[in-house]
Amino acid sequence: MELTYLLLAISMLFALVATYLAVIEKNLVKAVIYSALQSVAFTLAFYLLKAPDIVLVYLPITVGVYPAAILFLIRKTEEVEET
Amino acid sequence: MRKDVVVAICLAIVVVVISYVVTLGGGLGPLFNDVRPLATVYLSTTLNTFNPTFTVMSPEAVTAIVWDYRGLDTLFETAVFYLAIIGSVAVYRGIDEKLRVSEGFGLSKIVKVVTKLLIPMNIAVAASIALHGHLTPGGGFQAGAAMAVIPMLLIVVFSRYFLLDIRLSRNLALVLRSVGLLGIALTVFIPVVIGLVNGLNAYIMQNQAKANALVSLPAYVGDSLISGSLIMYNVSEFLAVTFGFSIVFILLSIEEGLVKEQMRGEGVEH
Numbered sequence: 001m002e003l004t005y006l007l008l009a010i011s012m013l014f015a016l017v018a019t020y021l022a023v024i025e026k027n028l029v030k031a032v033i034y035s036a037l038q039s040v041a042f043t044l045a046f047y048l049l050k051a052p053d054i055v056l057v058y059l060p061i062t063v064g065v066y067p068a069a070i071l072f073l074i075r076k077t078e079e080v081e082e083t
Numbered sequence: 084m085r086k087d088v089v090v091a092i093c094l095a096i097v098v099v100v101i102s103y104v105v106t107l108g109g110g111l112g113p114l115f116n117d118v119r120p121l122a123t124v125y126l127s128t129t130l131n132t133f134n135p136t137f138t139v140m141s142p143e144a145v146t147a148i149v150w151d152y153r154g155l156d157t158l159f160e161t162a163v164f165y166l167a168i169i170g171s172v173a174v175y176r177g178i179d180e181k182l183r184v185s186e187g188f189g190l191s192k193i194v195k196v197v198t199k200l201l202i203p204m205n206i207a208v209a210a211s212i213a214l215h216g217h218l219t220p221g222g223g224f225q226a227g228a229a230m231a232v233i234p235m236l237l238i239v240v241f242s243r244y245f246l247l248d249i250r251l252s253r254n255l256a257l258v259l260r261s262v263g264l265l266g267i268a269l270t271v272f273i274p275v276v277i278g279l280v281n282g283l284n285a286y287i288m289q290n291q292a293k294a295n296a297l298v299s300l301p302a303y304v305g306d307s308l309i310s311g312s313l314i315m316y317n318v319s320e321f322l323a324v325t326f327g328f329s330i331v332f333i334l335l336s337i338e339e340g341l342v343k344e345q346m347r348g349e350g351v352e353h
Contacts, residue, residue, distance in 0.1 A: 009102070016094060052220035053145045056212060057228050064232040065328060068239065072335040 015041035140302035141310035188242030216317035217310040227324025263322030
């Protein structure tokens with residue numbers, strides 16, 4: 001039980017850091033990668049919270065499909081966000 | 084630099100306060116300790132052979148809820164997904180994917196070989212998620228999302244001309260996706276048709292018999308539990324989602340220059 005709480009806390013803190021980096025990152029490709037890392041941490045959290053159905057859909061969507069779609073869109077615009 | 088420190092402290096405070104409220108402060112109560120009353124209702128009816136007029140005959144409560152208890156909700160979710168895909172197809176209407184040979188495009192040979200090894204495994208995983216969706220965690224959408232990674236990998240690793248070489252064009256994907264949606268639509272009306280033929284009362288999207296509507300779809304084939312309509316919905320949704328995402332990837336991967344060129348050409352004609 002304590003191990004579950006500990007892993008949950010670690011994964012959510014990792015997700016928080018990744019989210020913050022994704023928001024402040026000016027290079028959009030790197031921002032997408034940070035966002036995917038955040039999703040991996042969320043996947044672990046969903047598994048620990050006993051939601052395997054969400055894990056199965058969250059992993060392919062947020063690590064595969066969504067970064068790919070965003071990368072396709074970035075290719076159609078500029079790679080670096082202007083300040 | 085000082086702004087970063089302020090942001091970090093604010094985030095730390097937010098994390099600590101939310102964790103405290105959610106766990107120890109009594110917000111949601113401690114996790115994992117008991118099953119809530121609402122969950123008890125679902126868990127005691129989802130596979131209950133002693134109560135044949137109020138059960139789904141599926142041990143997987145989540146899939147049972149998604150396609151039986153609140154099936155109409157999922158039906159309209161699928162409709163929303165359908166409309167989103169149709170929107171992207173409409174934006175790219177009339178844009179022709181020029182045929183070329185896939186030789187010389189894509190990433191290095193090492194990546195291509197690894198991808199070729201991964202694809203059969205991915206298909207096996209996706210198929211097991213779809214076909215066991217009524218027994219173990221998973222279901223049609225999950226399996227479709229896992230399967231949709233394959234066309235994406237093929238486009239990134241082998242280039243989009245490879246998809247045209249193996250004849251997975253936008254139109255074929257549209258047809259297969261429509262087959263999936265048609266499967267869902269037909270499954271919705273199967274109990275009504277059975278009811279009409281046998282002169283029994285039946286509801287649309289009904290799965291197992293209810294007290295005032297004794298129409299049941301078969302829960303077993305041989306000794307295998309198939310949970311009536313759940314396996315049909317899962318397989319149909321699997322097709323619809325897989326090829327829905329495939330269409331989006333095929334459209335997104337068309338080069339921007341090619342699209343603009345064709346649109347400009349069209350503008351001159353009219």
